[in-house]
Structures are given as C-alpha cells and as structure tokens.
Amino acid sequence: MNNLTDRFLRYVQQDTQSDTETGLTPSTPGQMIFAKKxxxxxxxxxxxxxxLDENGYVMATLPSNTDKEVPTIGFVAHMDTSPDMSGKHVKPRIVEHYDGGDIVLNAEQNIVTRIADFPELAAYKGQDMIVTDGTTLLGADDKAGLAEILTAMEVLMAKDIPHGKIRVGFTPDEEIGAGADYFDVEKFGAEWAYTLDGGPIGELEFENFNAAGAKITFKGRNIHPGYAKGKMRNSIRIANQFVTMLSRFQTPEHTEGYEGFFHLMDMRGDVESTQLTYIVRDHSRERFEERKKELIHLVNKINNEFGENTCSIDMKDQYYNMEEKIRPVMHIVDIAEEAMKACDIKPLIKPIRGGTDGSRLSYMGLPCPNIFAGGHNFHGRYECVPVQSMEKAVDVIVKIAELVAKR
Ligand SMILES: [Zn+2]
Incomplete structure (x- = not known):
C-alpha cells in the first residue's frame, strides 16, 4: 500500500467530529489529538x-529549493469531520477494482450504496473505492485533503522538482464554520493558497455563497384552550404563517447553480414561544442583501398583525463570496487549471453552493480558491473516495508548485 492510501486510512480512524455547541476552538479534543499526530x-x-497553536492550527514549511524568486504559496485542509454524523469508529474498506455497480456497505444492516441513487459513481469502474461500513461517515471530507497535501510534500522532496517556499496549513472546525477564526494569515505568510476540500476529481472553485444565519423568535400567550377565545396567541401558528410567507421554491431542494435560497433548518416551539433557524444564501451580494431585507420585512409584517415584539430576529453574516477577492488575482486560478490539464484532468469550474475555509481566508488577506480532494457523498454513510482521485490531487499539488516556480 502506498503512503497516500495508508495515510488516509489512518486519518479517518481518528475521531475528529466537530461540535457546534462547545464554543471552544478546537470544538472537540479529538481534533487536538489528531493535530499533534x-x-x-x-x-x-x-x-x-x-x-501547533493552542487552537489546534497546524502550520509547516517546505523550504524553497531554487535560487529563483518564487512567491510563497500554501495548501490548506481541515482536520474535523461533519457534526451531522458520527466520525467515531470509522471502519474504512477498499473496494478494489470497483465494478461500477451497487456497493454493499453493511450486509447485516442492509446498507447499500445504490448506483440508482448515485449514478455518478459508475464513472469509477475499475478504480479502487474507499467506503464506510455504513454506520459512520468516512471523513474523506477532508482527510483526503490532508493525506494529499502531506504526500505531495513528500513527492516534491523526493523528486527534486524546483519549487518556491511552500506553506502547509491544517485547520480545525471547518464544518462548523469556524475554520478560519484563529487562522494567523500573517504567520502563514503565503501570497496565496489553495484549500484541498472539494468533491470529485477536477473541481476547481473560486465562487461561493454569501451567507447569513438568522434566528427568528415568536412569542405567544398560553391560555387554557377552553377559555382561549380572543386571548390565546399560539406562537407555533404564527411561526407557521411566517414560513409560508417565504417562497416555497426558494429553498435548497428547488435551486441549483447560482440560485440562492432561504433554508429553514430548525423549528421548535410550543404555544408560548417558537424559534425558527434559517440560513440565507446567495452568490450575488446584491440579492443576498435583498434576501436579508425580506426577512426583516416579514418580521415587521408579523409584528404589525400580532402586535409589537411578537416576532424578533437575530441575524448575522457568516461569510461572503470569495469571487470579489479572487478576480483581481485570477492567475492563481489559471495556474490550478493549467496544472489539472497537465495532469490529464478536465477542470470543472463551478460555483460552490456552500462556503469554505477559503472564502473567509480570502477576506482575511489570503486569496484561497478550492481544489478537489476527490470524495463523494460527504457528511453521511455513503461517503466514498476513489484512491485514483486522491492520487490525481497529489499530482495537481505537485504540478502547481512546479508551475509557480516556472513563471
Ligand atoms: Zn470539507
């Protein structure tokens, strides 16, 4: 087994699931244990x-091996796995020479990756697919990225390819939106960087959503239902009214490409009090601002109908579209594209329907497009990654380093 696969299999067995609730960085101790390793x-x-700093950020340098003036670049990946599904006791398995059909993950529990549900996997026929045992996620997001970066550094040293100074950065808590919180851009000291945190082979991304989160609270008044006429105010029903005031088609399940949405993530309450949690997403900054205004407008409408302070909103911007920061330095995307082509990979340049560490880092002064790490079906039991896609990601990193030094 090569170093890359061996690394990956070791990494996914480290439980580094992040947690939105602890308020710590890293949010879970497993990430610090992994960082030390x-x-x-x-x-x-x-x-x-x-x-390694107290917040779990790992940085390292591969020194330049050329006398030429070459800009310092960086490669970044995240150590945590999604809080959505357990990352404990991950039991990875390699399906060698994958036949392009269904993959039985767990015969006992009848958990099967069906090609009818995931037809895109058929393209990997003949390759070696790493899968789960169906009870956890895999953690290719983003342990594939970590393994690829480390292996690429090894390759660069072994092959004696001329390159400039290269910085490596591993971050905690990307999955809970906090990966860039304590990233010391100055200490990192790169002119630009790439996150290796994308999906399938070829992905190259420099546009992501503008993002905000909103908690909307509805206050009600509880009265014995037998005596409630004209007195009760049921906050659940008012919240429900609010939900139906937003277009039912501007939701994740009805949108794609550059289309934005309102996503109702959580709804909990009783007669007295109900809380809705929304996320707001749009690639266009202008439409993003309009969406936020629309929420505030609807809150006001509810208050006009049911009385002042019935409804309140607590809304915060989360991250912005990195495109604004990347356009002026578009050559950094061109280099990645050129590198992929040189490695016989067809670049798939498309807007991210989400965010990345890279978007925050770009706004912090480190322009940071995203490159595929190779995996599929992130954050769930059907997550998988072809070994050959990871190998290609290593090739791309090496080629980028080479191209930057040649310019
Ligand atoms: Zn990720």
Missing amino acids: LVDELKEIGLVEVT
Missing part, C-alpha cells in the same frame, strides 16, 4: 517550522 508526521517527513 500530524505535527509529528510533518516533522518526520522533513518539513520545517512545524507549529
């Missing part, structure tokens, strides 16, 4: 300036 490994393969 990565530090050891980075030193072992020969990287220098290897650091």
